[in-house]
Amino acid sequence: MEYVLNQLVNGICQGSIYALMAIGYSVIVGVVGMVTFTYGEIMMIGAFGAYYSFMYFGNNLALAIVLAFCSSFIIGILVYKICYEKFFNAPRHISLLCTIGFSMLMRNLAQIVFGPELKPVINIINNETYSLNLGSISLDFKLLQIVVMALVILFAVSLTLFFNRTRWGVALRAVSQNKQAAYLMGINVRSTAMLGNSLGCAFGGIAGILLSIYYYAVSSTMWGGFSMKAFSASVLGGLVDIRLSALGGLCMGIIENLGITISSATFRDVFAFGFLILILIIRPQGFAAKRGNRV
C-alpha cells in the first residue's frame, strides 16, 4: 500500500511534466492547425540548452530555463518556416512528412554534434527528502519533485494569464478557433501562427529540461517515446484544449507509474501506448465534449 502510494506521488510528478508537454503540443496543434512530429527533438534542444548552461554558468536553474526557452523558441521559428509556412493550403500529409524529415535531420545532427552517449545532469537541486506521515503510512517527497511540480504550475498559470489577459493571447485564441474569421478581424494570421508554434515549442523545451533533471541525464536518443506521450496526452484532452490536455498528461503519468509497479520498468512505453489505444477505442474525443476530428 505504501509502495503504491509512493508510486502515485511519482506518477503525479511525472504526470505534471507530461502535462507541460501536452500543453505545448496542444498550443501548436490548435494555433497552426497541423500536427507535428518534431516535438521530441524540440524537447531535446531545450534539454541540451539547459545542459550547456549548467556546464558553463554553474547550477543556475533560472538561467537554464531562460536559455532552454529561447533555444527551443528559435527552433520553433525554423520549424514553422520549413514545415508549415508554404503548406497551409496543401494537403495535410505534405507538412506532416516535412516535420518527419525535420525530426530525422535534428535527431541525427544532434547525435553528431552532442554525441550519442548519456550525459549526466546531477546536483542541480539538493537531494533532500521530506516525509509526510499519515497515520501508519509515510509518503516521501523529494525536493526535486516539489520544485518540478511548482515550476509546471507556474508555467501553466502564466500561460493561462497570457492567453486570457494579453492582446497576443487573444489573437492566438482567435486563430486557433477560426483562421478565416481571425483574418477578417484584422489579425495577421501567419505571424500569429508562427508565434503560437514557437510558444508551444518553447514549452516543449522547458518540459525537456524538467525531464532531464528528473531522470538525472540527457541524451540525444531518448526523445521519441516522449513525443508520442505528448501526443497521447493531448489526444486525451481533445487535441486542442489546453486545460484538458494538462489533465490528460497527468493521467498518463499516473497510469504509467502504477503500471510499472505491477510489472517491470521496461514496459513503461507499452502502458502509455496501450492507454492511447484504449482511449481511441472507447472515447476518441478524450475529455472534450466534441469529437476530435478537427485536425
Next chain:
Amino acid sequence: MNNIKAFVYKYRIIAILLLLVVLCVLPFVVKKALYVRYACNILMFTTLAGSLNVINGYSGQFNLGQAGFFAIGAYTCAILSTKFAIDFWLLLPIAGLFAAFVGLIVALPTLKLNGIYLAVVTLGASEIIRVIAQTWQPVTGGSLGIKNIPYPWMFGLDTFRPKYYYFIFLIIAILFLVITRRVLKSRVGRAWISIREDQIAARSLGVETSFYKSLNFMYGAFWAGVVGAAYAPFVNYIEASQFTLDAGFNVLAMVVIGGQGTLIGPIVGSVIVTILTETLRFLESWRYVIYAIIIIMMMWVRPQGIAGASQSVLAGGIIKRKPQREGLKA
C-alpha cells in the same frame, strides 16, 4: 511525346520480358558476391517499400511503422522454422497473414478517425513490437536474438549463397508487382484511390470507406510480413535492434523519394536509397542527415516523389482537370 508513349505501349511486353531475362542473368554475370547482396537488398526493399506505398500512396492513409510488420514477419519465420521446423515456403503466407492480422488490430481503433491518429498509433505499435521482441526472452530470444535460421529449400540449390537467394526475393517482388497491379485495376483498387482523393466524396458515392481502409492496411501489412519472412533466413540472425523506427523511416524515405501512388515509384526509391546507402557508407551518420534533407527538399519541390502520381492529391493542391468544355465558351 505521344509517339514515345505509343511506342513504349506497343513493345511493353517485349520490354518486360527483356528486363526479366536481364534480372535472371544478373547474379551469374556479376562476379562479386557483395554486389549480388546489394541486388538482393534492392529487391527486398522494392517489395517492402511497395507494400508501404499501397498504404500511403494508394489509400492516403499514413503508416509510419512498417518496420513493425516487417519485424513480425521476420520473427514468425524465425521462431516457427527453428522451433517447429516448418517449411519456408509455407511460412511465407503464414507470416504474411499474421502480420495482416496484427495490422488489423492496430488499424481498427483509428478507422473512423482522421489519418493523423493512424500515423501515431502505427509509430507506437512499431516501437512496442520492438520492445516486446527485446524483452520476451523465452520466445524471441530477447536481446540475444535468434541464430541459425535454416535456409530455405529451392530445387536443391544452396541458398546460403546470395547468388541463389536472389531468386527468392525476385519471385516475391514479381508476385507482389503482378498481384498488386491486378488488385489496383479492380474495384478494390479504384475504391482505395477514391478514398485517397476525397474521402467524403467517396463515401457519398457508396464506397464503404472503413472496410476498404482496413482491407488496404491489411494488404500492405501482409506483404511486409512476407518480405520479413524472406529476410530472416537471408541474414540468418535476427534481433530487435534491426527493426527500430529508423529502419521504418528508411523505408518511408524510399517511398517519399521514389514516388507515391505509382508501382514504379518505390522501385526507383529503393534503387536510389540502397545505392546511396552503400556509396555514402564512409559518411557514417551524416548520411541520415542527407536523407532528411532530401525528404524536405522533395516536399518543397515535388511532393509526389520522383516517379509519383502527378495527377493526384499527392502532388499537392487540387487536381487540375484538362479544359474539356472549350467549345462552350463564348
